[in-house]
Structures are given as C-alpha cells and as structure tokens.
Amino acid sequence: MQPAADMPSGSITKRLFDLAWPIIGLNVLQVLALAVDTAMIGRTPNPEHALTGMGYGSQLVFLLMVAMIGLTVGTVAFIARAKGGGDDARARHILHQSVQMTGILGVIIALVGNVLAEPMLLALGADHNTLEPALDYLRPLLFGTVFYYLNILFAAALRGVGNTRLAFVVGLVMNGLNVVFNYGLILGNYGLPALGNTGAALGTVLAQACAMALMIVLIRRNAVPGLGISLRLAPVDRPLVKQLIGVGWPAAADMLVLNAAFLSIIGMLGRIDQAAVGAHSLGLRVQALAFVPGMSISQAVGAMVGQALGAHDPPAARKVLRSGVILNALVMGTIGLVLIVFAAPLVAAFGVAPSSPMTGYAITWMQLLGYAMPLVGVYIGFTGLLQGSGATRISLKINFVITVFIQIPASFVLGFTLGLGAWGVWFAFPAVVVFKLAWAYVAYRSDVWAKTGATA
DSSP states (O other): OOOGGGSOHHHHHHHHHHHHHHHHHHHHHHHHHHHHHHHHHTTSSSHHHHHHHHHHHHHHHHHHTHHHHHHHHHHHHHHHHHHHTTOHHHHHHHHHHHHHHHHHHHHHHHHHHHHHHHHHHHHHTOOTTTHHHHHHHHHHHHHTHHHHHHHHHHHHHHHHTTOOHHHHHHHHHHHHHHHHHHHHHHHOOTTOOOOTHHHHHHHHHHHHHHHHHHHHHHHHTTSSTTOOOOOSOOOOOHHHHHHHHHHHHHHHHHHHHHHHHHHHHHHHHHTTOHHHHHHHHHHHHHHHHHHHHHHHHHHHHHHHHHHHHHTTOHHHHHHHHHHHHHHHHHHHHHHHHHHHHSHHHHHHTTTOOTTSHHHHHHHHHHHHHHHHHHHHHHHHHHHHHHHHHTOHHHHHHHHHHHIIIIIHHHHHIIIIISOOHHHHHHHHHHHTHHHHHHHHHHHHHHTGGGTSSOOO
16 A cells, blocks of 8 residues: 555545545534424423523533543544554454543543532522523433433544544444434324423433444444454553543543633623623534534544544655645634524524524624634644544643633623623634644644654
8 A cells, every 4th residue: 555645635635525424414414413302392382491491501511521521532544543553453442442541431420420419500590590501411321321422432533543434333323222212202293292392301311322222233234444452350450541631632622621711701691691602502503513513524524633643654644634724724714604694594493483582692702703614624634643643642732721711701801801702702602713723833843743652
C-alpha cells in the first residue's frame, strides 16, 4: 500500500470522506431521534412546559456524560494508534478494558445522577412549572445510562479501526425502534398509555438497549476484522487505564467547560425569560443537527491522525488536517447559510405557534449561529487533530481560558450590563470562535501535538 504521506491530497480527502459519511449518518440519526421526540412532545398537552423541561433534562444528561466523552476520546486515540501500528491484539485489549470501565461509569452516573437530579435542575433555573416534566424525562434516561454509553463506546472503537459503516447500520436500527417506541409511549398509540416526557425517555432507553445488544452480537461474530470483544471480566490493566485517563481527562474537562458555558447561557436566559430557555432548547436541536457534519469530519480526522501517528508518519497527519479543514469550512459554511435563510421554517417544524415569543427567540439564536458556522467548522477540524493525536491538554487549555475569561463574562455584560437581553447572551458564544481558532492554529504550527499524547 502506498504510504499515506506520499498520497496526493485528493486521495486523503476521499479516504476522509469515506470514513466521515457513515459518522455523519450516525450522528444525524442520533440528533433526528431527539428532534422527533421533541416534535412529538410539542404535540402533547401544555407543550411549552414539557419542551422547556425536556430542555433542562437534556442539558443535564449532556453535563453528566463528560467523563464518558473523555473515555471515548482516549479509546479512539489508543485504538487508532494500535491499528496504525498493525497491533490488532492491543486494539482488542483496549476495547475490553474500555467496556469494563464504561459499565462501571454508567452505573455510577445512574445512581449519582438520580440522587442529585432535582437540586441540579433547580440550579439550572427550572421553576415549579418545568421541574416535574424535566424529572419525568431525566430519571428514565439516567437509569439507562449504561446502554447509552456502551453504544457511544462501540461506535468510537469502530471509528478507531476505520470501520464506521457498521455503527451506521446499527444506528439505523436504533433510530427506527426509537420512533416506533416513542410514537406509542409519548402519544399513547398502539393501545399504550400516553406518558409524555416519561414515554420519550423510556422509548429511547429501550431502543438503546436493543442497539447495544445487536452491536455486541455483531462484534463477537467477527463482523469487524481485527476487533473483538469478550464478555468475561478481566483483571484491570492499570498502566493502560492510567494512560487512558491521562488522555481522556482533559477531553472530559474540555466538555465540562463547554457544558459550563451552555449552563451559564441557560441560567442567564432563565432570568430573562423562560420562553428564551425553551427557544434555546429548540435551537440546540437544530444546532446539534447543524454541527453533525463538522463534528463527524472532525472525528474522522482524529481517527486518521491517530493511525498516521501510530505508523510514525506525522506528514500524513498534516495532510489529513488540511483536507479536513477545507472540507469542514465548505460544509459548515453551507449549513450556516441554510440556518440564516430558513430559520423560521425550521422553528415551525417543531409545532410552536409563529406568534409565540419562543419562536422569535429561536430564530434569533439560529441566525446568530449561522453567521459563525464557517469559522466553527475550521476550529472543529483543528480539535480533531488534537484529540486524535492525544494532545487533549492543548484543546482543554484553549477552551478553558477563552470560555471562562472571555465568553461567559461577555455574555453577562452584553445581556445584562448593556441590556441586550437574550441576543447579547447568545452573541458571545459564536463570537469567541475567532480567538479559539487563532490559538489552535498556533498550537498546530508548534508541532507539539505530534510528540505527545497516546502511545501504541
């Protein structure tokens, strides 16, 4: 096979696209599942309280999964390097250890999350109208955390060895089951009770459990060459776990910082207008869908960078980054234009009345985000390089400093001190991408990422 560094950039772009499109498909399916649930909840009695409660619950689920994000990033970085170095036995060993860690983590999150659910929701700004629907949605999801986390882990492991299509196929099955289950449990079809927010969570958990079981069966039947999984408990590989934590904790902390920024936005919006919180929840659905192609390309960049470094080929990693950045800028720029032009129809798709204050807020947020999308795409490409190389501390430093010392204070000043309301709170989020991108480029030029991180 031709060495990656000697391949033309067009060939690398094609490999990147071949790896990325199933990731895009899988992530789109995950976002669509949540969007479909949201649309169904929007057709239940008292939809604004239900949607706002769902928004609070979703944000807390996202906050509690930061440790899993760190484990996933570490697993991908290590498995990709093992694959690049031709060591399939190590890749299987890494997956086995990661599965055990994921099971333990899922149980801890389920227990701790349920104990702290109510005070955390209140801290976010939930009021007496939204607390109950938020808990109705949150508690079943927390009890099914292990299923959710294992699906994330298996998809990441497959990405690390360069097989993203299997995860996409399983995702199709899970998404179909989610629609069927939730159509019955949310709205009371098929003779089932109409459980609203509780039904949305239960249907999602059932679909995730089925997908997890299917993935385990497929991997155990050698559907992925070079990757396998054992259901037996194995002694903890302490050196490996220490290395995984070393790469993963900055990625988890990075996600925690991002969550802190989102939580600060929700907290500020809750003190401006509860309708703005509901609008932010709707906007997050569209934002998550809009970010899918860019994040997926970034994940493909990370996997290919890890494989290149595992093969001791940093020039190939640089070519992967260049192709990924160009592709991401074009794709995310196009999506940004769609957000700007079609914000109103996108909001209407969720069943919110055009005259509702929530509609006006949601359109404002989507259009603000749309203008920043090209730069967001480029920055996401650089984060793929840093995470794929295992240099997660650099990404953490960038995100922490700029978010804590620029973005959050700017949101407060614009929203409250200058009296710009929700617009000001939202504006700071896309605006600071310029600073993050500049810092990421300096880090890339330093070549530190090629010398640190995960080792095979």
